Amino acid sequence: MTAVQMGLTIAVCTAATMLTRFLPFLIFSSKEQQPPEVVRYLGRVLPAAIFGMLIVYCLKGVTPFSGSHGIPEALALLATIALHKWKHQTLLSVAGGTLCYVLLVQLVF
């Protein structure tokens, strides 16, 4: 990507973000007005789906049939999940999982 394309990509993401933040204030004036039922339904079910998609997005570069076969990713994911099930501390789980991965790719694989 060129610098201009990077700038455009950032601008486009900023615009989309601002759309989601300002839109309710532009179209609704009071709490009594509610968006259509289908929009509220998506509001309930979309977050889980989006974060599922983002996990796949993060792991899109994993090559199960070559290189390290995705073993460090799988181990670090398991560590993250186990840590989270155990302590339920978001920051601890993120830091622990990342540290686990860093150690695996730098020292083992």
Added chain:
Amino acid sequence: MQHLSRTVSPALPHPCLRALRAAFPQTIPVLAGYFVLGLGYGIYVQSLGLPVWMPMLMGTVVYGGSLEFVLASLLLGAFSPLSAFLMALMIQARHLFYGLAMLERYKGYGWRSFYMIFAMSDETFSITCSAVPPEGVDKGWFMFFITLLDQLYWVGSAGLGAALGTVLPFSTEGVDFVMTAMFTVIFLNQWEKDQQHGSALIGLAVPLVCLAVFGSGSFLLPSMGGILVLLLALRRPMEKAAGEVEE
């Protein structure tokens, strides 16, 4: 300008300052969280080879943790503005509902309203939607400073992380897993909150299929489309599973 027309005794600080003083303690938990995650974010973006000021720029204009992580990695790929726009819309869609909840609270403060809407984050929302300013403290300034402090913590920590990344005496290889770990934990938290898990499974399955079919360079658009279509098509059974529809 109400504060000019009033006689201000030296013992009583400017209303603006008083609001700042009242707002700060409310934001301390956010400071802790943003500091750790912001540092990680800064180091991560720097490790991708992007300019050292990039995390601060994205933290200022986009200011949404999840999207900023994804955006940094999008900047390394092929130029695809439509995909980036839709991705951003879907990641940030929850802000629509924060806005709906804040319609009345955030109204009537002029440019401060504008800034508070511009810089609404999950964490800021969670404070300003419930925090009550102490007596004698202006509510507009109070919420404004909570918003401003939170964003400063994020941008500052991101900058610090990026700067640290350039001088760390050890390799940052593998730090990019911070994004995977973060989304995994958010996914787990969401899983525990949800009555039904259909949408979570759709969110994993559709992109996996699209990744296999379209390859890693162009699977995002079909994934987003597929997720939306499936969620809409399965609305009845999903609402039933969540206990939202009576038999």
